[in-house]
Amino acid sequence: MMNLPKTVIEIKDLKKSYGANHVLNGFDMHLVEGENLVIMGKSGSGKSVMIKCLIGLEKPDSGVIMVMEKDISTLEREELDELRTEVGFLFQGSALYDSMTVRENLEFPLRRHTKKFGIIKDTTPLVMEALENVGLTHTLNLMPEELSGGMKRRIALARTLILQPKIILYDEPTTGLDPITAKEIILLMKSIQKKYNTSSIIITHDVDCARAISNKMILLVDGVNYAEGTFEELNTSKDPKIQAFFK
Amino acid sequence: MEKTTSQKIRLGLFVIIGLLIFILAIYFIGDKEKMFGKTNHLKTTFNNVNGLQLGNSVRYSGISVGTVRGIEMINDTSIRVDMIIDKAIFPYIKKDAVATISSDGLVGNMIISIIPGKGNEPSVDPGDEISSNNRIRTEDMMNTLNETNKNAAKLTSNLLKITNEIIEGKGTLGLLLNDTLMSKDLRETMRYLKSTTKKTSETVTKIDQLVTSLDKSDNAIGVIKDPAVANKIKNMVTNLDQSTIELNKVISHLDATILNLKEGKGTINYLSNNPELVQKIDSTMTNINGASFKLNQNMEALKHNFLFRGYFKKQEKEKAKAAKK
Amino acid sequence: MKTILKIIELFKSFLLDIGELSLFAGRFFKEVFKSPSEYREFIRQCFYMGNRSLLLVTVTGFIIGLVFTLQSRPTLQEFGAVSWMPSMVSISIIREIGPIITALICAGRIGSGIGAELGSMRVTEQIDAMEVSGTNPFKYLVVTRILATTFMLPILVFFGDVIALYGSYLVENIKGNVSFLLYFNKVFEALEFGDLIPATIKTLFFGFAIGLVGCFKGYNCKKGTAGVGLAANSAVVFTSMLLFIIDFIAVFVTNIFYHL
Numbered sequence: 001m002m003n004l005p006k007t008v009i010e011i012k013d014l015k016k017s018y019g020a021n022h023v024l025n026g027f028d029m030h031l032v033e034g035e036n037l038v039i040m041g042k043s044g045s046g047k048s049v050m051i052k053c054l055i056g057l058e059k060p061d062s063g064v065i066m067v068m069e070k071d072i073s074t075l076e077r078e079e080l081d082e083l084r085t086e087v088g089f090l091f092q093g094s095a096l097y098d099s100m101t102v103r104e105n106l107e108f109p110l111r112r113h114t115k116k117f118g119i120i121k122d123t124t125p126l127v128m129e130a131l132e133n134v135g136l137t138h139t140l141n142l143m144p145e146e147l148s149g150g151m152k153r154r155i156a157l158a159r160t161l162i163l164q165p166k167i168i169l170y171d172e173p174t175t176g177l178d179p180i181t182a183k184e185i186i187l188l189m190k191s192i193q194k195k196y197n198t199s200s201i202i203i204t205h206d207v208d209c210a211r212a213i214s215n216k217m218i219l220l221v222d223g224v225n226y227a228e229g230t231f232e233e234l235n236t237s238k239d240p241k242i243q244a245f246f247k
Numbered sequence: 248m249e250k251t252t253s254q255k256i257r258l259g260l261f262v263i264i265g266l267l268i269f270i271l272a273i274y275f276i277g278d279k280e281k282m283f284g285k286t287n288h289l290k291t292t293f294n295n296v297n298g299l300q301l302g303n304s305v306r307y308s309g310i311s312v313g314t315v316r317g318i319e320m321i322n323d324t325s326i327r328v329d330m331i332i333d334k335a336i337f338p339y340i341k342k343d344a345v346a347t348i349s350s351d352g353l354v355g356n357m358i359i360s361i362i363p364g365k366g367n368e369p370s371v372d373p374g375d376e377i378s379s380n381n382r383i384r385t386e387d388m389m390n391t392l393n394e395t396n397k398n399a400a401k402l403t404s405n406l407l408k409i410t411n412e413i414i415e416g417k418g419t420l421g422l423l424l425n426d427t428l429m430s431k432d433l434r435e436t437m438r439y440l441k442s443t444t445k446k447t448s449e450t451v452t453k454i455d456q457l458v459t460s461l462d463k464s465d466n467a468i469g470v471i472k473d474p475a476v477a478n479k480i481k482n483m484v485t486n487l488d489q490s491t492i493e494l495n496k497v498i499s500h501l502d503a504t505i506l507n508l509k510e511g512k513g514t515i516n517y518l519s520n521n522p523e524l525v526q527k528i529d530s531t532m533t534n535i536n537g538a539s540f541k542l543n544q545n546m547e548a549l550k551h552n553f554l555f556r557g558y559f560k561k562q563e564k565e566k567a568k569a570a571k572k
Numbered sequence: 573m574k575t576i577l578k579i580i581e582l583f584k585s586f587l588l589d590i591g592e593l594s595l596f597a598g599r600f601f602k603e604v605f606k607s608p609s610e611y612r613e614f615i616r617q618c619f620y621m622g623n624r625s626l627l628l629v630t631v632t633g634f635i636i637g638l639v640f641t642l643q644s645r646p647t648l649q650e651f652g653a654v655s656w657m658p659s660m661v662s663i664s665i666i667r668e669i670g671p672i673i674t675a676l677i678c679a680g681r682i683g684s685g686i687g688a689e690l691g692s693m694r695v696t697e698q699i700d701a702m703e704v705s706g707t708n709p710f711k712y713l714v715v716t717r718i719l720a721t722t723f724m725l726p727i728l729v730f731f732g733d734v735i736a737l738y739g740s741y742l743v744e745n746i747k748g749n750v751s752f753l754l755y756f757n758k759v760f761e762a763l764e765f766g767d768l769i770p771a772t773i774k775t776l777f778f779g780f781a782i783g784l785v786g787c788f789k790g791y792n793c794k795k796g797t798a799g800v801g802l803a804a805n806s807a808v809v810f811t812s813m814l815l816f817i818i819d820f821i822a823v824f825v826t827n828i829f830y831h832l
Contacts, residue, residue, distance in 0.1 A: 255587075255591035255595070257591070258595065259590030259592075260587050262594045263587070270824065273821065274824055
């Protein structure tokens with residue numbers, strides 16, 4: 001047998017509810033190193049909640065979340081922050097700080113992570129490298145409002161990359177973009193994955209995106225993982241519920 | 248970790264109740280003011296508190312030392328006022344200190360001011376009662392002021408009258424100063440006087456000599472240096488003068504009459520031959536003389552008056568200087 | 573019956589608000605002493621807030637001083653006590669009008685600004701982004717802003733007071749021919765540290781309330797753009813109410829200290 005790849009994220013029996021609204025009812029998954037996992041689901045099926053639980057933005061009601069072999073519910077704030085440098089998060093709406101320039105946006109994550117990088121005297125090389133990765137070096141001193149939606153998304157990706165994470169979580173990376181820009185983003189994601197050898201979880205309901213990038217897919221229905229498999233396996237499935245996603 | 252909604256609601260309720268209790272507490276603390284044990288009580292009794300209220304301040308020699316804590320009627324005429332006073336002040340308040348009610352400025356609050364005692368008495372003890380003085384009310388003060396004002400007004404009006412009379416020439420002094428006719432007469436009289444003086448100078452010199460001799464032989468009769476005695480002597484001289492003048496006048500009148508008779512001028516003739524008129528003139532002259540004498544006396548009095556002493560001394564000095572030259 | 577239930581529900585949500593605000597304040601005090609201190613952001617916020625409100629405070633302060641003097645002049649004139657004008661105006665401005673007016677203006681200006689800013693940051697997930705990038709957003713956004721309002725408000729109030737007194741002086745100068753020197757001599761004669769210090773302490777609390785409520789409403793903003801507007805709006809309303817409560821308490825507390 002081959003050596004099994006290392007598992008970087010493992011979720012067991014994750015439950016989360018808001019009042020009477022049960023969003024997650026025992027979700028399980030695991031992510032191995034170098035894998036691109038696509039999670040698909042309807043709006044409100046708990047994808048975003050799941051991914052936020054994963055990074056500690058939301059507290060699950062029950063269940064275990066292991067990230068890099070650490071149970072995040074037991075971590076102190078400092079440890080959690082340290083772990084978060086290894087886990088990048090690309091927000092749905094880019095979430096650039098609009099009171100700061102692009103440069104400041106990119107420098108912002110660096111201010112607190114002196115442990116990983118030491119004390120950085122000059123952030124310019126890191127910032128430029130990150131911008132080069134997304135091909136937007138000329139926007140260095142612009143404000144976020146001067147950028148288009150696609151550029152914002154790319155800057156946000158650059159901001160995520162600047163900490164050189166091992167895992168990147170994408171929250172609907174192509175939503176709200178035109179198909180061409182979406183394709184660009186997908187290409188970018190692929191190239192980054194190759195360059196830095198990251199593992200990713202991609203939340204989306206964009207079939208093209210899923211096809212282009214996924215090694216493995218999970219279909220999330222009513223708070224549980226309804227089906228698992230590669231894109232091809234699921235695409236050819238006879239289950240009408242699964243079929244509904246690919247129409 | 249995460250608080251549930253009901254926990255949050257309970258917390259909110261707790262915070263609001265806590266806040267209310269806090270406000271009430273500080274309100275009562277504020278109300279009780281000097282409740283932090285640094286004060287003691289002192290009592291006094293008034294028969295009229297003139298609108299004194301709880302919380303009005305108490306002053307001792309002008310320093311604010313406490314507040315009024317209680318006002319109660321103890322019988323139909325007296326009101327007991329309870330004050331709380333800074334402990335540190337107690338040693339300085341003697342048993343004979345007196346409390347009065349006054350007002351802090353004309354439109355200000357009522358205050359109790361404690362007027363220090365004479366100082367030999369022992370200090371008051373906490374809870375003691377000190378005597379009181381029913382204060383002069385503002386109205387009383389106003390009344391007194393009014394009275395004074397009235398008097399002042401009267402005084403000034405009198406002064407005005409006097410000065411007016413002087414200007415208009417009424418009264419002896421005014422007459423003397425202003426009447427041109429009279430001054431003419433006076434001049435005339437002076438002329439008479441001059442001539443008379445010549446005649447009487449001899450007598451005066453003699454008296455002078457007498458005085459000087461008295462001065463020199465300063466023993467028993469040295470008392471005559473006393474200004475009163477000197478005045479009397481002056482009187483004597485003046486009287487002498489007067490009589491001489493009168494004599495002189497008669498003589499001059501006689502002269503004039505004779506002259507008139509000689510020249511036969513109408514008016515003067517008539518004048519000189521009118522004995523009544525002569526008599527009148529004569530009496531006027533007497534009056535004038537009397538007046539000038541009085542003036543003289545006044546001047547003398549003025550000289551002695553301390554206000555003018557300097558002035559006269561200065562004049563004398565200048566005279567002496569001139570004489571030296 | 574329905575209205576009673578509604579009232580109870582309203583009261584409950586009010587209590588919930590208070591409870592959450594208290595927790596929020598508690599969190600502030602827990603985090604304010606924790607390192608790392610966001611010193612530079614604090615300075616930036618101070619500068620930003622002072623800068624943003626200065627003109628407004630200047631204009632309102634000037635007008636308040638002017639109008640206050642104009643309005644109270646006839647009454648004092650009736651008593652022939654116009655010479656008391658400087659002392660009266662200065663005491664009422666320093667003790668009460670200056671702090672409360674400036675605080676209300678800043679509640680409208682800064683408080684709503686914070687509410688809207690943090691609200692929109694919450695809605696667009698910027699706060700989450702900070703959290704994920706290893707920065708404690710509560711410390712970076714909330715603590716610095718609350719500290720900034722707490723320390724900037726006394727300065728703004730002091731500035732407003734001075735401007736208001738100047739406005740009052742102008743009226744006196746034009747109407748009563750009072751010289752600059754005489755006016756301010758009288759002002760300083762009337763003022764004591766006993767007037768200035770409690771007023772300044774009070775403004776610290778005012779500033780804290782403005783920052784706290786603004787941040788609380790913004791930080792816990794509901795999703796959606798309507799939530800941002802609501803956050804800004806309720807921040808102002810809640811702050812204004814809180815300001816008067818603080819003022820009310822401050823009067824009592826000050827009285828106690830005056831009598832000590």
